[in-house]
Structures are given as C-alpha cells and as structure tokens.
Amino acid sequence: MNTADLGLPVDVPSTALFTDQYELTMLQAALKGGTAERRSVFEVFTRRLPEGRRYGVVAGTGRVLDAVENFRFDADVLGFLRERDIVDGPTLEWLASYRFSGDIWGYPEGEVYFPGSPIMRVEGSFAECVLLETVILSILNHDSAIAAAASRMSSAAGERPLIEMGARRTHELAAVAAARAAYVGGFTSTSDLAAGFRYNIPTVGTSAHAFTLLHDHERDAFRAQVNSLGRNTTLLVDTYDVAAAVRTAVEIAGPELGAVRIDSGDLLLVAHRVRQQLDELGAGRTKIIVTSDLDEYAIASLAAAPVDAYGVGTQLVTGSGHPTCSMVYKLVARAESADPEAPLVPVAKKAAGGKTSIGGRKWAARRPDADGVAEAEVVGTGAVPPELADHQLLVELVKGGDVVAREPLDTVRDRHAAARANLPLSATQLSRGEPVIPTEYAVGRSGS
Template identity: 60%
Template sequence: MHNLRPALLTDHYELTMVSAALRDGTADRRCVFEVFTRRLPPGRRYGVVAGTARLVDLLREFRFDSAEVGFLRDTGVVDGPTADWLTNYRFSGDIDGYPEGELYFPGSPILTVSGTFAECVLLETLTLSVLNHDSAIAAAAARMVTAARGRTLIEMGSRRAHEEGAVAAARAAYLAGFGFTSNLAAGRRYGIPTAGTAAHAFTLLHDDESAAFASQVAALGNHTTLLVDTYDIAQGIRNAIAVAGPELRAVRIDSGDLSVLAQHSRELLDSLGATETKIIVSGDLDEYAIAALAAEPVDMYGAGTAVVTGSGAPTAGLVYKLVEVEGRSVVKRSEHKATVGGRKVAVRRHKPSGTATEEVVVSQGVPQPQPNDRPLQRAYVSGGEPVELPTLAESRAHLRQCLISIPWEGLKLSAGDPTLPVTMVPAS
C-alpha cells in the first residue's frame, strides 16, 4: 500500500537510546508515552485529530528486514545485540487515543502508547510525522468547510506537496468535510470521490477556445466543467454555453477578483438561459478567501496550496513524551516545556442541550462521572494487534458532530482562546 517501508522512517537517536537501554537493562521497563500539544497554532481555536488510522496501518509493516538491519550495523548506528533485537522487533504494546475527527486542545492526551521502553520509543518519529501532518491539514480543512457554509469543496493541492504527503492530505481534507479530491491515488487507496476536467494548457493546445470546449464536451458530455478564464471570462462563458448549451454543468474561474467575477458570471449565465449552470472558483483559496465569498453566487470551491500546507500551520505542534515508568509518574520540569506526569484519562463535558463546556483530564485516575460526559479515548492497538477502526465516513460524521457541539464562538476564523478549557486534574 505504501511506497516506503516505515521502519527507517525514524530518527537516529531512537536507536541510540534502544542500544543503551538494552545494555543497561532498562529496555524492558513498562512505560507510557503520550502525544499532546502545549499550544494551538496562532489564531486557531481547536485542533482536529487525523492520521491515527494511517499510523495503525503503518504499524502493521513496522519491521526491520535484513537489509535495513545490515545498513544500521554497517553504518555504526547500532551494535550487534541491538541488531539482533531489531531483527525480532514486533510492537506488542497498546495504543489508545482520541478517535479521528475528534477535536483537541492544549493538554489533550490524543494518543497513548504503552509497552516496554524500547518498543515504544521506536515509534516516536513515525507517530509524530503522521499525526502532525494529518492533524494540521484536517484542522485547516475544517475551517475551510465552516467558511464554505455547506457549499462543496474540492481538494486539489497535490502539485504543491510531496507525492505521498499529497495522498495523506487528500485523506485528511476529506475527513474534514471536503467533497472531492483531484488525487487519484487517494481515490483508489481511501475511496474518496475524485474530480477534475481540464487546465489552461488544454485550451491553449487548440486553435481557439471554442474548439477546446467542443473537444471536452465531445469527450465528457455537457455534464462537465469548462474553464473559462484562459482569455476573456465573459467571452469564455458565451463560448461555453454556445458549445455545451444551457445544460452545461459548471464553469470554473481560476483567477482575478473572484467576488466581482462570480457576480458578473452569474448574471451572464442567467441571461444566456444557463440558470442551472454552477460556478466553481479556485486559485489560492484559504478559509479567509472562502469566507469573503460567502455572499457571492459561488457553488463550489477548489482549494489547493492552503490545504496541503495547513493554511499557514503546516504542523500541529504535537509532542511525544514519556509520562510513566513502571506505574510511577515521571515529569519533565523544564521551565518552558514542563509536562504533567502519569497516564491520562479524558472526558468531554456537555450541557444537557449537548453543547460542550470543557474537557477534563485526570492523571493516574478517572474523572468523577457527571451527566452528559463523553469519554474521549478508544483502543487502536491491543497487545500489538490492531483493533477494528471506524471507517473514514464514520470519522467524517464524528467531526461534523463535534463541530456542532462546540459553542458557536469556537467556529470563528478570528484569533481567540481555545474553544474549550482543558481542566487538568493531577494524581491524588
């Protein structure tokens, strides 16, 4: 399924720690690591968990073959005993965490990895690589979905991303509520609906715009989208309707003042009898640009660069920290990077109406139950074996419900405090 084997998608120092721990006898100590963020990206009021199912898929393949072990030994990364240990490596611990599509806030324990120190520490880089990328994309995409106010969005950012990152970004955007992706690999791998018709190059290939439109309609029928801004947009619309007829599905505008152009295009389409022809806009759209078009006659948005780069926040800022050793809470006390020790259990508190009010996180215990509490963690891996996971469609629905449940102020695009406070209850 994946082009890269995951075992070496890790950092040198993880294997250095394993080697030292094997030598001093601490490698088999039972440990708990947690993934969380200390702060949200500037301007954000919530985060969105995404990528956990991808991580579990990668974990199935997390093995060191003879060539990989040979590379590590030959380059001096590991010694003989560590090489032997890696040859037999299988993760046998547990992974629990927030479901994909769940909202998170500073301090939320979104993933918990428990097992021996050696087997858990090896997963740090892979875990953070997947979750930091996918959660950043999903959070940005969710803000775009909110800004679109029910209008359909197409993810089209593949050419602005690493080839594998583009597939993961398409999945995260779809989880967040986008309706389509242009990426065919994502369509095949995850069952995401794909969409796309033609670029400006296709129009320029032909002797004139009408010839290009006629060719596209001949191949795809009038249930297609014609790109009308290669030359003059108004004339492009006239040519499109002359060729495809008033039953043309849609026209796309990819440049210019989209607000003014959408208004003029709607008026012109209506005057030509194409009252049902939709208007699709694209061209460096982010959540703010989409929100600015809310009152305009736009039917669909195509977003690319801003999606795959997290709309200015390309990483979620998640960290992977040791919080418990042999049942004993451990705490990093650095002045600016302190952690709360002990394994955490989290619940989301709600009013009887269903509106969320706070997140309660308890260290080395469980929250005192209250009516309308919702537990936030679920099992992903038990005893080294993945458990059945929600489908991508179910995760989409979960995020939709989460966004409905938070106070409406939390959906604003303006900067502000996190939507919900996180109350941390230390071990008693």
Template identity: 70%
Template sequence: MSAVTQSSPSDLPSSALLTDHYELTMLQAALAAGTAQRRSVFELFGRRLPEGRRYGVVAGVGRALDLVERFRFDDAVLGFLDEARVVDEQTLAWLADYEFTGDVWGYAEGETYFPYSPLLVVEASFAEAVVLETLLLSVYNHDSAIASAASRMTWAAQGRPCIEMGSRRTHEEAAVAAARAAYVAGFDTTSNLAAGRRHGIPTAGTSAHSFTLLHDTEADAFRAQVDSLGRGTTLLVDTYDVAEAVRLGVEVAGPGLGAVRLDSGDLGVLAHQVRAQLDALGAGETRIVVTSDLDEHAIAALAAAPVDGYGVGTQLVTGSGHPTSGFVYKLVAREDDAGTMVPVAKKSKDKGSVGGRKFALRRRGPDGTAQAEVVGIGAAPADDGDDRSLLVPLVRDGEVVGREPLADARARHLASRDELPLPARQLSKGQPAIETIHLDA
C-alpha cells in the same frame, strides 16, 4: 468522479526507517542498562493550539495504525543499520524480532482537540514504545494540521462543496496524506488519484489552461472537452475573456452545461457577473466553481457571492499558515525497580509535561454544547451523562482494533465540530473555544 477500494497495509514496505537515529541509540543504551523492558506510558499531545486557532482536528489515526502494523525490521532494513553502524549487534538482534505487543488508546479520527488533549496513550515496554515516537509524530503533526485548516475551510463554505487540489504544491506523499486529512474534515473530492486508490476518496478533475491554449480557438477547446466528457463537465473560462468564454461555453454545451470555473481576478465580482450572464443565457442550473489560492478567509468572504463550490490547493496542503500541529511524545509514567508504575515528567521551562497516565473527557452543558476539555490522571470518574469520554482503544496486545472506514471519521468530525460553542466558528485569532481543565489524581 470515482471511488475504489483502498489498498491494504500489507501491500506497502516496512515503515521501520521512518524514524530518527536517536530512537535506536536510546534503545541500544537501554538494552545495555537493563531498563529497556520497563513498562512505560508515552503520551502524544500539544501544549497549545497553533497561534490564533480556536480548535484543532485529529487526523492521521488510520495512517498511523497502518504504519505501526508495518513497523518491522526486515533483512534489508537490518542490513542498512548494520552497514551504517547505527547500532550494535545486540540491538540488531533485538530489532530482528521487534513486534509491538502493547496497547494504544487515543482520540478517534476526526475528533476535535484542545491544549493538552492526550491524543495518544501508548502503553508498552520502553523499548517497544520509544522507537515509535518519530513515526507517530510525523503522521499526527502533518495530518492534523491539514485537517484543522480544512475544517475551518469547510465551515466557512457553509455547505458548499470543497475540492482538494493541492498536489502540485507539496511533496508527492504529503499530497496523498493531505487529501485524506481534508476528506476527514469535510472536503468532498480530491484531484489526487493516489489518494483515490489508497483511501477510497472520490476524485474529480477536468482541464487546465494548457488544454485551452493547445487548441486554435477557445471554442475548439470547449467542443473537444464537451465531446469527450459530456455536457455536465466544468469549463475553465478565464484563459482569455471571461464573458466571451461563458457565452461560448453555453453555445457549445447548451443550457445543460455542468459548471464553469473561475481561477483569477476578483472572484466575488466575477461570480455575480457570470451568474447573471448564465441566467440570461438560459443556463440557470450551471454551477460556478472558484479556485485561485483560496483559504478559509477568502472562502468566507465569498459567502454572499453566487458561488457553488471551491477548489483549494496551496493553503490547504500547507495548513493555511500552520503546517505542523506542534505535538510532542513524552514519557509520563514508567516502572520502577520494585515493579510499581510511577509518574515522570519533563520540568524544563516552557516545555513542561504532566506525569501520570491520563484520561480525557469532553464536558458538555445541558444543551449538548461543549464547555471544557477535562484531562486527569488515573481512572476516569463515573459518567454523569454530561462528560463524553474521548479515549478509545486503537491497539490491544499488539493487534490493531481501531481501524475504521474514513466515512466514520468524517461523520465524527462533523458531530464533534457541531458540538463546539459558537466562538469556534470565528476565523479571527483568539483563544481556544473551550478551556482545558486539569484534574489531579
């Protein structure tokens, strides 16, 4: 297991083409019409939680800030846009000098959210803000979906450690982002080394079935692993016969064997059998780690089994059935010809939005338990001690001010989740754990 200093955003290439073509065609038309510099407010939010979920988790904030900081149109990017005739010369000239100079407020990373929570409030000219739409949505939709699933899994695990190991089940870059989001939501380690390097997440891993199959006997494989990695290693014991492998593992490593891993079969039954066998062999401190396509429901079902840790892959990196969060990025206010900010909103059926720049509060009862998400237009009411403000500054005058260590986001998530009422813990499908109350201006 190891952790290293994360990479700087300046080490990475421009993020300006991580967007949709229509962002730049809107920009071109607005520049021609003279409306591109109108002051605007965009908000990123979800109209509903993924079906059946009781709460969501905000993740990707730090990644998004890094990408906004790298959102520059360098010569290579401008050359592509010119050659592909994406935009005209006037727009190319504007993009060459692009730099976000506005303000961004948002929910801090790790915070829980509910329908219509204004997770991001972007205040800038229309031109500066509109081109960030796809970039922000792609990060928030993915990372929050993974973190929301991971949160349910770590809650179901009841304090037992969870290992993220889904890299082989998703796109290579999505795997790194998923490892980061899972760590925010309580996972302890990741198998992904790129996530360890970029984000400072502790990494862990031992061996697969191929390592056992490489050797002439299972005992030879175990000896090779223990000789190389030490007696505290984790041995995979279900390549052939589980009981025989457990016996061999303790014989090779002694009672100080760190752990055994079960990757198939009825994990609950096997865990009880293996625990009894380990205890009988004098390996009472040897831990049992289980894997095999686990999700939050499978983890919860193993609560009474003598399991010491969970390795989760496919279900985690696919959001446990909800691979996206359904967020949108909408213009909610803009400057009129007189220079006054006016609310605007989409009114189409089933996809409406609420105009006006929002505030957001978490209303809590006398015991500190969350009771409602309060979203309103205009200035937030005076703090009465029960309403916790949710929007924090992330970017001020184009400068990132909201960057923080992942450890802070991780701690925030645990505190925010613990603040929720008991129904939030239920894994069955249901309504959001708290209601969203809309206040008029």
C-alpha cells in the same frame, strides 16, 4: 470489502526507518543498561494550538495504525543499520524480531482536541514504545494540521462542496496524506488519483489552461472537451475573456453545461457577472466553481457570492499557515523495575521555557453544559469522576499489538462533523481567539 474501503494502503513497505537515529541509540543504551523492558506509558499531546486557532482536529490515526503494523526490521533495513554501524550486534538481534505488542489508546480520528489533550497513549516496554515516537508524530502532526485547515475551510464554505487540489504544491506522498486529511476535515473530493485509489476518496478533474492554449481557438477547445466528456463537464472560462468564454461555452454545450470554473480576477465580482450571464443565456442550472489561492478567509468572503463549489490547493496542503501542530510524544509514567508487576511511577520533564509536562497516565473527558454543548476539556490522572464517566474521549486502538479499531474514512469524516457541531458556536469564528473551551486538569494519584 477491499482494503481501499477501509482506507488501508494497498502495499506498504516497512516503516521502521521513518524514525530518528536517537530512537535506536536510546534503545541500545537501555538494552545494555537493563531498563529496556520497563513498562512505560508515552502520550502524544500539544501544549498549545497554533496562534488564533480555536480547536484542533485529530487526523492520521488510521495511517498511524498502518505504520505500527508495518514497523518491521527486515533484512534490508537491518543491513543498512549494520553497514552504517548505527547500533551494535545485540541491538540488531533484538530489532530483527521487533513487533509492537503493547496497547495504544487515543482520541478517535476526526475528534477535536485542545491544549493538553492526550491525543494518543502508547503503552508497553520502553524499548518497543520509544521506537514509534518519530513515525507517530510525523503522521499526526502533518495530517492534523491539514485536517484543521480543512475544517475551518469547510465551516466557512457551509453547504458548498470543497475540492482538494493541492498535489502539485507539496511532496507527492504528502499530497496523498493531505487529501485524506482534507476529506476528514470536510472536503468532498480530491484531484489526486493516488488518494482516490488508496483511500476511496471521490476524484474530480477536467482541464487546465494548457488545454485551451493548445487549440487555435477557445471554441475548439471547448468543443473538444464537450465531445469527449459530455455536456455536464466543467469548462475553464478565464483563459482570455471571461464573458466571451461563457457565451461560447453555453453555445457549444447548451443549457445542460455542468459548470464553469473561474481561476483568476476579483472572484466576488466575476462570479456575480458570470451568474447573471449564465441566467440570461438560459443556463440557470450551470454551476460556478472558483479556484485561485483560496483559504478559509477568502472562502468566507465569498459567502454571499453565487458560487457553487471551491477548489483549494496551496493553502490547504500547507495547513493554511500552520503546517504542523507541534505535538510531542512524552514519557509520562514508567515502572520501578522490569518486573511486569512493578507499579508505575509518574514522570515528567521539569524545565523553564514552557516545556514542562504533567506526569502520569491520563484520561480525558469533555464536559457538557446543561444544553449538551461542550464547556471544558478535562484531563486527569487516577480515577475518573463519576459525572464524567460517560464523556470519556480515549478509545482502544491497539490491544496486545493487534489493531482493534479500523474504520471506514466516511465514518471518521462524519465523526468530525458531529464533534465540531458539539462545540460552542464561536468555534467556527475565523477571528483570532483562545481555544473555544478551556482545558482543566484533575490530577490525582496515578495507579498502575
């Protein structure tokens, strides 16, 4: 099995500069102040879901593990920090040998989450944990936002496949991450070849309007495409006149024509007309693919239309209006001293404006009702109640600095489908509402 089978980048440079400067200045001050080696616990969580969303989706965990492994301060990185005078000499020396040696626990990728869920827990010295804040948040906030939008879209699409095609609507590197997150959320393929190469996601694509416009006649374009790609190809039929294009497409490809794509107009009306026309022309097995600024609401509105697949771009890669999950990375416990045996003390920010948090290392469990359907997200400190012991959510991802939880992307995708199916039915409603299950807190004494 090669790295692509596990969703691993083929060649990843150092991720050490994917961070904010204040992570390094905090490190310098902690080293000088003698607190850098205090054992610490950081947690990733969000205080609320985006407005109207019923659940969140954990995505990007595999990319986080890659980033942690590649968080190294090589000669070029150290040279940059020295040149800019960002940190002092002793700090540069400390960074030169940096390797994360702590533990990371988290919700398994593809799992759903709710306000307060401890999505990821990072444990180690303050110095080694604080440096990872920005890169962890940037990955989880982006990928989880895309996966949540993808999940809503796949729920609206039902059994109909979804094609991710948003590469031209976002940054070229974000496009690769977005395709991966969309696959986690339920999409079946991507148009982005870099995502296919890096993460082994199925890729698709045929032609755009430019190919039709290149030719003197639409017929010539269709013939050239069929001659090159075969009768099972997908022909784009809305460059000029849809009805005329469908007729020409079937004349050239015959009833074996794979699909037609509609990219404009009243998709509901046009899809019905095209289906009727295809059937009358003897192309009853030719599929209809629709694109054109779709989101989950547009997809849901086409549920009764004779559509076989959807292609989604802009709305997907922008999180369908919510491009971030507002996750934060907070210190929740730290040792009383640098002594490895020193007990942990819960700590938390106490401030007005809704930015307070709960101190202590957390556990999380999803309590089922009598029918096995989730009824509450329980987050607590201290001992886990016996009745929740078999329903805990956090799994070990990194142990002593070594990644212990790599997974194929298809495993993650299947997990998400199962997790969503285990929520109350109202989770799939697109109408605005509160989180589909409440978060309950069971705060006890936090041990070391």
